[in-house]
Amino acid sequence: xxxxxxxxxxxxxxxxxxxxxxxxxxxxxxxxxxxxxxxxxxxxxxxxxxxxxxxxxxxxxxxxxxxxxxxxxxxxxxxxxxxxxxxxxxxxxxxxxxxxxxxxxxxxxxxxxxxxxxxxxxxxxxxxxxxxxxxxxxxxxxxxxxxxxxxxxxxxxxxxxxxxxxxxxxxxxxxxxxxxxxxxxxxxxxxxxx
Amino acid sequence: xxxxxxxxxxxxxxxxxxxxxxxxxxxxxxxxxxxxxxxxxxxxxxxxxxxxxxxxxxxxxxxxxxxxxxxxxxxxxxxxxxxxxxxxxxxxxxxxxxxxxxxxxxxx
Numbered sequence: 001x002x003x004x005x006x007x008x009x010x011x012x013x014x015x016x017x018x019x020x021x022x023x024x025x026x027x028x029x030x031x032x033x034x035x036x037x038x039x040x041x042x043x044x045x046x047x048x049x050x051x052x053x054x055x056x057x058x059x060x061x062x063x064x065x066x067x068x069x070x071x072x073x074x075x076x077x078x079x080x081x082x083x084x085x086x087x088x089x090x091x092x093x094x095x096x097x098x099x100x101x102x103x104x105x106x107x108x109x110x111x112x113x114x115x116x117x118x119x120x121x122x123x124x125x126x127x128x129x130x131x132x133x134x135x136x137x138x139x140x141x142x143x144x145x146x147x148x149x150x151x152x153x154x155x156x157x158x159x160x161x162x163x164x165x166x167x168x169x170x171x172x173x174x175x176x177x178x179x180x181x182x183x184x185x186x187x188x189x190x191x192x193x194x
Numbered sequence: 195x196x197x198x199x200x201x202x203x204x205x206x207x208x209x210x211x212x213x214x215x216x217x218x219x220x221x222x223x224x225x226x227x228x229x230x231x232x233x234x235x236x237x238x239x240x241x242x243x244x245x246x247x248x249x250x251x252x253x254x255x256x257x258x259x260x261x262x263x264x265x266x267x268x269x270x271x272x273x274x275x276x277x278x279x280x281x282x283x284x285x286x287x288x289x290x291x292x293x294x295x296x297x298x299x300x301x302x
Binding site: 093 | 252253264269271289290291292
């Protein structure tokens with residue numbers, strides 16, 4: 001991706017955070033009001049990062065998917081950044097470490113911490129040097145984001161007890177993974193027996 | 195079992211454990227059967243109820259046909275409480291999605 005496109009994408013991805021911080025500092029928004037939007041955006045960015053891989057395996061690499069694949073890393077890093085913002089507003093909302101520790105064992109809370117921890121390896125290895133150094137293992141490390149996504153959805157579900165958001169966010173991925181599965185079966189069937 | 199299958203099994207087990215260890219109560223769809231809004235008491239009256247509970251109030255809002263209060267308990271716990279808009283009775287209280295109080299006989 002060209003460098004101006006890269007910077008434009010960073011700018012677009014940073015805009016929601018700017019609006020959130022602006023509303024927190026200059027308007028009456030409470031930190032607790034930003035918990036939902038920051039967490040939801042993190043999950044959505046994870047979906048955007050995870051979708052193009054399986055889709056390109058099914059549809060083949062066209063121009064759109066190539067472009068999307070080239071942006072995948074930025075979506076992943078932004079998902080981590082919004083997860084950190086989510087944590088920051090949570091800390092602001094809770095105000096004290098003892099209060100945070102006191103509710104750590106609640107299922108709706110520890111699943112959120114777990115999602116954040118699971119995002120860490122992918123985020124820490126999201127630069128070119130790590131990619132070169134880890135070689136084949138890089139992809140394995142990046143795949144941990146699937147588990148982070150699952151933990152994030154469970155965290156959301158346990159806090160809201162509302163199944164629709166989880167289904168809506170998981171559905172495109174389940175569909176894409178099904179398509180990839182179909183693509184792999186097609187490849188296996190077409191492959192001559194050795 | 196391959197490493198991938200093991201990882202998937204572990205993660206699904208963790209998800210199941212988290213879901214199973216939390217009581218299944220929906221704070222997203224509490225219903226108060228409070229009737230017409232004309233008969234509701236002003237939401238500001240909740241401030242006194244919150245004060246009597248010794249909570250510090252963060253926010254009040256209407257959620258469905260209930261009054262909802264976001265507050266902190268004396269010990270700093272973040273809670274979400276539902277009150278009946280007509281009687282202002284405390285009906286149910288959640289802490290991070292976990293039910294910690296329910297009024298006797300309330301099933302909404």
